[in-house]
Amino acid sequence: MKTVPLDPAPALPPPRRSFLYQLAAGVVSGVVALGPLAAGLAFFADPLLRRRPTMKGASVDGYLPVAKIAELPADGTPLRFVLFADKVDAWNVFRQQPIGTVYLRQIAGQVIAFSDVCPHLGCKVDYKSGAKSFFCPCHASTFDLDGQQTNPIPPRGMDTLQVREESGVVWVKYENFQRGIKEKVAI
Amino acid sequence: MIRALGDWLDSRTGYRHLLYEALYEPIPGGASWHYVWGSTLTFVFAVQVITGLFLWTAYSPSTLTAWESVYYIQHEMSFGWLVRGIHHFAAQAMMILLALHFMQVVIWGAYRAPREINFWLGLILMQIVLGLALTGYLLPWDQKGYYATQVATNIASVTPVVGPALQQLAQGGTSYGHQTLTRFFALHAGVLPALLVAFLGLHVYVFRRHGITVFKKYRDQPIAPFWPDQVLKDAVACLVVFATILFFVRWKGAELAGPADPSEAFSSPRPEWYFLFLFRFLKYEWVEHNLGLAGGAIYVPGAIMAVIALMPIVGRWKLGHGFNVAFTLALFGGAGYLTWVALDEDRRDPELQIAMAEAHADGQRAIELAHEFGIPATGVLSLLKEDPKTQGPRLFARHCKACHTYNGHDGTHRPVTTATAADLGQFGSREWVQKVLVDYHEVFAPLMNGKEQQPDGTVAIIGERFLAGDMATWSKDNRAALTDPANAESLKALVEFVVQQSGRKDLEPIDESLAKAGLDVFQLGTLKTGTLSSGCTDCHTMHVAGQESPLSENPGSGVPTLTGYAGKEWLLRFIANPGHDDFYGANNKMPAFAETMTERERQLLVDWMTGDYYQPAESKH
Numbered sequence: 001m002k003t004v005p006l007d008p009a010p011a012l013p014p015p016r017r018s019f020l021y022q023l024a025a026g027v028v029s030g031v032v033a034l035g036p037l038a039a040g041l042a043f044f045a046d047p048l049l050r051r052r053p054t055m056k057g058a059s060v061d062g063y064l065p066v067a068k069i070a071e072l073p074a075d076g077t078p079l080r081f082v083l084f085a086d087k088v089d090a091w092n093v094f095r096q097q098p099i100g101t102v103y104l105r106q107i108a109g110q111v112i113a114f115s116d117v118c119p120h121l122g123c124k125v126d127y128k129s130g131a132k133s134f135f136c137p138c139h140a141s142t143f144d145l146d147g148q149q150t151n152p153i154p155p156r157g158m159d160t161l162q163v164r165e166e167s168g169v170v171w172v173k174y175e176n177f178q179r180g181i182k183e184k185v186a187i
Numbered sequence: 188m189i190r191a192l193g194d195w196l197d198s199r200t201g202y203r204h205l206l207y208e209a210l211y212e213p214i215p216g217g218a219s220w221h222y223v224w225g226s227t228l229t230f231v232f233a234v235q236v237i238t239g240l241f242l243w244t245a246y247s248p249s250t251l252t253a254w255e256s257v258y259y260i261q262h263e264m265s266f267g268w269l270v271r272g273i274h275h276f277a278a279q280a281m282m283i284l285l286a287l288h289f290m291q292v293v294i295w296g297a298y299r300a301p302r303e304i305n306f307w308l309g310l311i312l313m314q315i316v317l318g319l320a321l322t323g324y325l326l327p328w329d330q331k332g333y334y335a336t337q338v339a340t341n342i343a344s345v346t347p348v349v350g351p352a353l354q355q356l357a358q359g360g361t362s363y364g365h366q367t368l369t370r371f372f373a374l375h376a377g378v379l380p381a382l383l384v385a386f387l388g389l390h391v392y393v394f395r396r397h398g399i400t401v402f403k404k405y406r407d408q409p410i411a412p413f414w415p416d417q418v419l420k421d422a423v424a425c426l427v428v429f430a431t432i433l434f435f436v437r438w439k440g441a442e443l444a445g446p447a448d449p450s451e452a453f454s455s456p457r458p459e460w461y462f463l464f465l466f467r468f469l470k471y472e473w474v475e476h477n478l479g480l481a482g483g484a485i486y487v488p489g490a491i492m493a494v495i496a497l498m499p500i501v502g503r504w505k506l507g508h509g510f511n512v513a514f515t516l517a518l519f520g521g522a523g524y525l526t527w528v529a530l531d532e533d534r535r536d537p538e539l540q541i542a543m544a545e546a547h548a549d550g551q552r553a554i555e556l557a558h559e560f561g562i563p564a565t566g567v568l569s570l571l572k573e574d575p576k577t578q579g580p581r582l583f584a585r586h587c588k589a590c591h592t593y594n595g596h597d598g599t600h601r602p603v604t605t606a607t608a609a610d611l612g613q614f615g616s617r618e619w620v621q622k623v624l625v626d627y628h629e630v631f632a633p634l635m636n637g638k639e640q641q642p643d644g645t646v647a648i649i650g651e652r653f654l655a656g657d658m659a660t661w662s663k664d665n666r667a668a669l670t671d672p673a674n675a676e677s678l679k680a681l682v683e684f685v686v687q688q689s690g691r692k693d694l695e696p697i698d699e700s701l702a703k704a705g706l707d708v709f710q711l712g713t714l715k716t717g718t719l720s721s722g723c724t725d726c727h728t729m730h731v732a733g734q735e736s737p738l739s740e741n742p743g744s745g746v747p748t749l750t751g752y753a754g755k756e757w758l759l760r761f762i763a764n765p766g767h768d769d770f771y772g773a774n775n776k777m778p779a780f781a782e783t784m785t786e787r788e789r790q791l792l793v794d795w796m797t798g799d800y801y802q803p804a805e806s807k808h
Contacts, residue, residue: 043241093560
């Protein structure tokens with residue numbers, strides 16, 4: 001193998017404490033070089049180290065008022081509603097902003113809520129009233145009225161959200177779930 | 188195996204040669220602490236690049252987000268205080284190391300042939316570092332950086348011919364705004380660091396070419412390599428520098444002053460300490476008189492830089508080196524002296540100290556509010572503009588201090604020359620109510636300073652109508668009875684009742700049973716021993732809170748109503764029109780502020796005076 005010829009080493013006295021010196025020089029240089037980097041990486045890891053709310057204004061257990069029950073069609077047709085809350089984005093708080101949309105269905109007096117975020121890759125799922133089916137415009141995931149997947153593209157059915165009713169008003173616990181996996185895991 | 192891999196890599200890259208070149212630089216006379224300064228500078232620059240890149244991941248350059256994102260970095264993000272602190276103090280360390288490096292080069296004569304070019308490269312690096320310091324100071328968009336940088340860009344504007352164009356290019360317009368920040372940020376994080384890296388590369392390359400400058404006595408000594416002895420010394424020096432930086436981060440921390448506010452006068456603009464000498468230089472009248480602004484701020488520093496740049500040439504003559512050393516020492520001595528003068532003057536300037544304390548307090552307040560409420564889309568300034576604690580003192584100083592004082596000052600801790608009306612620092616508190624009852628003439632004594640020209644040419648003292656009025660007389664007549672130790676409880680009860688009626692949150696908790704007892708004193712004037720010359724209801728109107736029928740009504744008498752006395756509603760109505768029949772009527776001399784203050788301003792002032800504003804939990808009393 002052809003190697004680049006090295007310069008001749010200068011005439012040096014035989015090394016005495018050389019190993020200790022080399023070790024010390026290596027260690028101290030390492031500390032000096034890695035110190036600022038470590039501080040920077042710890043700072044960069046902030047999103048993993050601190051969980052912060054993305055909204056304010058929900059009830060203590062995370063519910064937001066969405067609609068009056070009277071607004072929901074009795075035949076079970078899904079309707080999309082906008083949720084309003086104070087949106088928290090890093091240092092900003094934006095008062096009463098639309099923070100997301102959900103589908104609500106009423107079946108025999110019971111209300112079901114679906115997140116309209118596709119469990120596949122997070123696009124917004126449409127409702128096709130003609131086909132009585134949910135349809136995602138990104139990669140054609142389809143779901144039936146109960147949110148069950150009707151083709152193998154999405155990894156799971158649509159995510160249901162917890163619902164409760166208080167004096168004629170529907171409250172929904174608005175959450176986001178990990179996309180692209182079989183299990184429904186809140187994030 | 189590792190060796191084979193190393194061989195393969197070396198044949199493709201030649202890294203061993205590079206490593207050898209880097210580590211086995213010959214050092215005549217062996218390693219020395221004298222040689223560490225250049226390495227520490229390079230190290231600190233590397234620290235700035237690393238911390239700067241991480242800060243970049245969180246900083247947002249616009250007038251509505253710069254302060255806000257820096258606040259978030261400093262006070263909300265994990266280790267943000269550490270990374271920003273390191274960046275802040277490393278910048279200052281760089282200035283000191285730069286000065287040391289420069290002095291060493293001059294004193295050792297290291298600028299002489301064949302190292303002239305490298306000396307000039309070093310001077311260019313110095314300018315780039317100064318540029319980084321200047322541009323970085325603006326980025327947090329706080330009052331300090333905002334006003335100090337205004338001075339710098341205005342200096343640029345007096346440059347002959349190109350000045351105004353230069354200023355507008357730097358600012359991105361005729362005044363400061365979003366574009367100023369985006370431009371300064373691009374310079375600070377992009378252009379200047381790239382230039383610094385390029386010139387630093389050349390600097391180190393040329394340095395290696397000529398080798399280290401060695402004292403004569405070492406020149407015949409055996410040669411030792413850079414690795415490991417000098418590397419160890421360099422690394423230890425860097426460690427000491429880094430530890431010092433960390434010490435300052437822990438001890439002082441990087442400050443974030445109040446957010447930049449073009450509408451708010453900032454009375455303590457000072458550059459960072461390393462530019463203080465230039466700042467002080469420009470404050471000499473003879474500088475302005477003889478040199479003019481451009482002369483003092485551009486020609487003189489330019490001439491000094493020219494002399495420095497000529498050092499390698501001057502140094503060729505016998506006495507030249509001596510001159511260079513003397514010039515450098517004189518320069519640093521002079522700059523040091525001016526810095527000291529500037530600091531000393533500031534220390535002795537009480538007005539400046541107040542302004543600095545105010546700027547600091549604004550910063551703390553903005554941080555408190557941002558932490559508690561989050562920042563609206565209109566930026567943190569709108570939080571401060573709507574904050575009674577911030578605006579109240581300023582409104583007081585603007586509208587009230589012409590006559591009143593507030594705990595002896597003008598609300599913002601600045602002195603008031605002559606008060607012609609009562610001190611309102613304790614207005615409405617238990618102490619105030621008691622003092623008005625017992626020492627009315629003392630509370631309102633400043634009214635004697637208020638004089639008014641009468642139509643017939645005589646001068647009338649405004650205070651006389653109050654200090655010789657019914658209430659003053661009542662207070663004098665009943666002082667003995669009220670301060671009788673046997674009646675201490677009665678007085679306390681009376682005060683408690685009046686305070687209760689104000690409905691003020693800042694005076695809670697109220698002793699309900701005491702206040703109930705106070706109602707009797709108020710109405711009937713019955714004390715534990717003896718009675719008052721008259722009850723309060725004999726003159727004053729009073730509707731007790733929560734009761735249908737009034738206790739007493741006496742409208743239009745020029746006697747202030749005590750319904751909700753000193754509470755928010757009472758104060759708002761009073762300030763709007765003190766001459767109303769419910770207040771002083773015809774006796775009034777106070778202006779009606781409904782005409783000169785907006786409703787919002789009056790609201791802020793009253794909220795402040797009645798303590799109705801957000802206080803973080805730990806400072807609540």
